[in-house]
Amino acid sequence: MKYFFTAFCVAAGMLVSAQAETHTEPPLSIVIHGGAGALAPGRYTPEQEAAFHASLNEALDAGYGVLESGGSSVDAVIAAIVVMEDAPMFNAGKGSVFTRDGKNELDASIMNGKTMNAGAVAGVTKVKNPIKLAREVMDNSVHVMFAREGAEEFAKERGLEIVKPKYFKTEHRWESYKRALKKEKANKDAALPHDFKYGTVGAVALDADGNIAAGTSTGGMTLKRYGRVGDAPIIGAGTFADNNSCGVSSTGWGEYFIRLTIARDICAQVEYGGKTVEDAANDVIHNRLKNLGGDGGVIVLGNDGSYAFTFNSKGMFRGVKNATGKKMTAIYGDNAGNEQE
Numbered sequence: 001m002k003y004f005f006t007a008f009c010v011a012a013g014m015l016v017s018a019q020a021e022t023h024t025e026p027p028l029s030i031v032i033h034g035g036a037g038a039l040a041p042g043r044y045t046p047e048q049e050a051a052f053h054a055s056l057n058e059a060l061d062a063g064y065g066v067l068e069s070g071g072s073s074v075d076a077v078i079a080a081i082v083v084m085e086d087a088p089m090f091n092a093g094k095g096s097v098f099t100r101d102g103k104n105e106l107d108a109s110i111m112n113g114k115t116m117n118a119g120a121v122a123g124v125t126k127v128k129n130p131i132k133l134a135r136e137v138m139d140n141s142v143h144v145m146f147a148r149e150g151a152e153e154f155a156k157e158r159g160l161e162i163v164k165p166k167y168f169k170t171e172h173r174w175e176s177y178k179r180a181l182k183k184e185k186a187n188k189d190a191a192l193p194h195d196f197k198y199g200t201v202g203a204v205a206l207d208a209d210g211n212i213a214a215g216t217s218t219g220g221m222t223l224k225r226y227g228r229v230g231d232a233p234i235i236g237a238g239t240f241a242d243n244n245s246c247g248v249s250s251t252g253w254g255e256y257f258i259r260l261t262i263a264r265d266i267c268a269q270v271e272y273g274g275k276t277v278e279d280a281a282n283d284v285i286h287n288r289l290k291n292l293g294g295d296g297g298v299i300v301l302g303n304d305g306s307y308a309f310t311f312n313s314k315g316m317f318r319g320v321k322n323a324t325g326k327k328m329t330a331i332y333g334d335n336a337g338n339e340q341e
Contacts, residue, residue: 026305027323030063030205032056032080034090036251036297037199039315041332049331052089052317056329059083060321063203073213074112074135076205081108081131081217084201088170090317091199093129095170096219098177099228104168106219107233108134109145113212113241113303120145120233125168126152128161131217134233136160145233168219180222200232202249204241204301212303214239214247214263221254230254236264243303245271246280251316252289252296260288266300277302281310 034056044052063080067073085093096104108130109120119138122145127133136158137146146154156162200218207213216239218232231238231254238254240263241247248263257263262284269280277300285298290312297311299318309318311333319329 025208026206026210026303028064028067028206028208029301029305029307029320029322030060030067030076030080030203031299031301031307031309031320032059032063032084032201032203032318033249033251033297033299033309034059034084034201034317035199036295036311036313036316038313039317039331039333044331048089052331053329055084055087055089056317056319057327058087059201059203060319060327060329063205064321067205067207070208072209073205073207073211074110076207077110077203077213077215078131078135080203080205081201081215082129085129085131085217088172090201091173091219092201092217093219094168095173096168097173097199097222099220100181100223100225102177104165104219105224105227106130106168106217107229108215108217109233109235109239110134110138110215111213111235111239111241111247112138113214113243113247114209116242118144118235118239120235120239121147121151122229122233123148123227124151124155125165126162127155128163128167131215132160133158134215134217144235147229148227177222184223200238200249200251202239202251202299204247204249204299204307206247206301206303206305210243210303212241212243212247212301214241214249214301216249216251218251231257231262234258236261238263240264240267242267242271246277246300246302248281248298248300250296250298252311252313253294256289256292256294257296260284260292260294262289262298266298270302276308277306278308278310281308285310285312 066076088095111118202216245267
């Protein structure tokens, strides 16, 4: 009997040891997007495509560098989004689209999946990096969202960089604005072309402690009116993160993303329905969103390091970098891109 007990304990110990050896932590990961839309092959010149890929790779490297050095997922999301806010080819920060009144009004949000804390800002016009302000709201305020002048006053209190509104203007966006005005005058009853509804940047990261964070930043919709706010600063619509499931950043026609609480729905399907992030994203984007008449896309990162790029538009600027050695950026809908293994 003593021999049997000893043998059992040894075997049990070997089993526990084997399980410990095969257990692996989720890989450091970051996924990003630079907006979805009518991005069919041929839309951009090779030089323009190269510039987009370069900026996406810069954002990936900035965010992943934070993770690799032991930084938090929140810090990684901020680092990646700041790069894209500063890149004038994206509709966030510098290079944002214009409202109907010819102004740039910026929105952003961030969420910490460990604490479920979140911060958001809407309609800011003088804050150089709105995602940094969203983080300040999350970390240093009892509130979740500040808007317009109040948000800018809080930014000054927190010592963030304030710029003149003209900082955000680019000639490319100004010309697009003037074309949009002409189209509107030519046919006031026509729906806005799809290009005018899109344009957002976002990131989701998973750090060494298994914590997820997600963030989104945007200049909104071309010709938006009367203080319109889209989904980007709405927690549960444009941004959501929960360590129990996944993190999501959305891009698309914001009104539909708000109505369907797109980001939260995906994470809920993962947590309560046991779906993979890919299956959950496919259901929400290709079924619920499409059936309601909306379009756009999401980036999703699970707490196990799995990820999905899902969109029902022709393309979405996107990229991933993780500890498995995967690094890829892409623009068009066929997943063709500047892929690096």
